[in-house]
Amino acid sequence: MTTHTTDAPVPVSAGTPARLPLVVFVLAAGTFLMLTTEFVIAGILPQVAGDLGLSLAEAGSLITVFAAGMIVGAPTMALLTMRMSKKLTLVLALVVFVVGHVVVALSADLTVLLIARFVTAVATGAFWAVAAVVATRAAGPALGSRAMGIVSAGGALATVIGVPIGAFIAQMSGWRSTFWVLGAAAVVAVVLVARLVPGDDTTAAASTVRAQLAGLRSGRLWLALLACATTTGGVLAAYSFIAPILTEQAGVPVALVPLVLTGFGVGSFVGAILGGRFGDAHPGVVTILVPAVTAVVLVAISLSVGAPWLMTALVVVLGLFGLSANGVLILLAVRFSGEAATLGSALAVSAFNAGTAIGTTVAGVALATPLGLQGPAMIGAAIVTTTLIPTIISRAFAEQHLMFKRLGIQAEDAGR
Template structure:
């Protein structure tokens, strides 16, 4: 097993890897890591379906209980790069096991807690562990799959979180109604402990003899302009899609005239589309990474604009929301792969920063969308905001493609050598 700080090799050209065709099957470890991200995705959003029950039990308002979601997002933004640095000298296997252990313990504290402040603190701690797991899991998955299939592997790992929106969150909300809101947190604690066992068996032990990794070496990755372009694309991708998705319910009911009872079905359609988008985007990203990161946000911008214009019609809006899930998040595994690659000798930090960037985009986008919802634009305001933010994604992704083309051309025709005509 390679060290945490080893550089992942970049494809030799703009179409993808030159190391041969991707393997037909990904290693089992990739799917085990996807199980971990499934648990992480479930715990991040399951609270949304349990807020009234939690608020009533701990005697706070529903709005105040919503801080359980906010503090988790903040913990992810801060925690992913912070924990990547704090665990820098730890083997990847140990980091993943410790993260899952803290994840499980945090859920036990929430399940037993009677103080809102204690529960809030436990959620923040869980978010730190989630950030650490996600960042290292991305690096381990990309490394295990190899350069020819790294984007596909990251697509599978990310699909675990998308599957959480389709299965984990609705199932957790249903379980909370049947057995009380603490039930899902007990279940997540048990599943987190079980995932620790799987990780300990599947992730190889470090072979030893690794070079010491310094914080200065990791931070040197921050000098990469291409890394910052990839992170900017992560922010705008998440901001464009999730600013719209956060307030999709009033759009569907107030503008499209859809019955409130049908809204969950539309959300499931979005989740299924997002799951497919991660898997398909990961496959395409191994072959044509830069084209994928340009086409996906371009189509997303068109879809969001169409939602703005056609939101008065229920049928087209439902179809557009499902397509938004498919294209809107399809470039994410490729952007993660580029972030890891452009970080050079600091792949864990690069991965962690992409996690933070996605969460930062979600926080900023949803905040601006909330302001737009209260503006004269009304229910279509968030979609209008999403359209503008999604369009901004084309700036960094096109810049990355042009930069890579220049680098490829320079490598093919060194200075002083005659260029082919």
């Protein structure tokens, strides 16, 4: 089967919707909750560590284990639920999400917390993988990148609203209250998804595991997945320890941390939308420019000591660029996986979180080195820089594919 293997924009056809359908925004709301619960630990890390008697690196394992759950959960659940209605998969994922948050809110044992976070992450991986496919199909090929930009913006909105509010709630009434609120919000999300996400086309042919796996032979798919891992891993290496970086390295008052996190979130929200818009026309440019700028910003963050205002500005810029290519990368993964679109999307989610797990682990180790709190951002810069390798190679494949087309050569495998 021929798949889209070029970075050229998809032309608008008569069957293309003029605007994004409502379901895209519903899924963005679900992504908002998923990203909030994944990243909220970064904003409340000192409170969690203090309450449980842990070091910052040990408390940071609650972020790492969530990423590990996403790595395993996304592709596994994509295969296990491929014959299940996508609507039912989304609802069940949210129900598990609710239960996981109740367990975290009630438990005082680190092992139980880690298990609950892992199970919640598995459900989150299933939601993300299916949501990406449902959103892009509902939007149509010409608006696919824009749809993923909106869904990604839902995740970015988590850093605008979710993480700062979570940090504020933790300061006011304890970190467990943050998880009670997230669980309650997820109950509302269950109702919205159940009512507004359309059912599957019952006439569509059922896929098989073999057919799904056969769609993963695209070389450009794996380049996109590698870029997913490195771009997110580098940003999250620094962001996972952002609270102590702000307060102890830069001297930002503790009470102002939620406001700085809001600035990061606003930047992420705007960046996700702009990345999606530019990604429809220039995906190759977006996936090369974004990591290049992000690496420079992370180096600047690492070198900024005792400068609260400079650090605040750099964190906002990091939000603007850091994750703004994610929607484009997910779309490319879906496009290059052909018939295995759901599995390709799931692998993109796994790649993002593999990068997060590796980045946070290495950054946690760096805290114990002479680099101290400057280590996470420096490690993050090094990881993000490696994103340029797969994105430049993929761009070269795209140019080769376009050259074949201009010469009239039938080369379906060019760029694969």
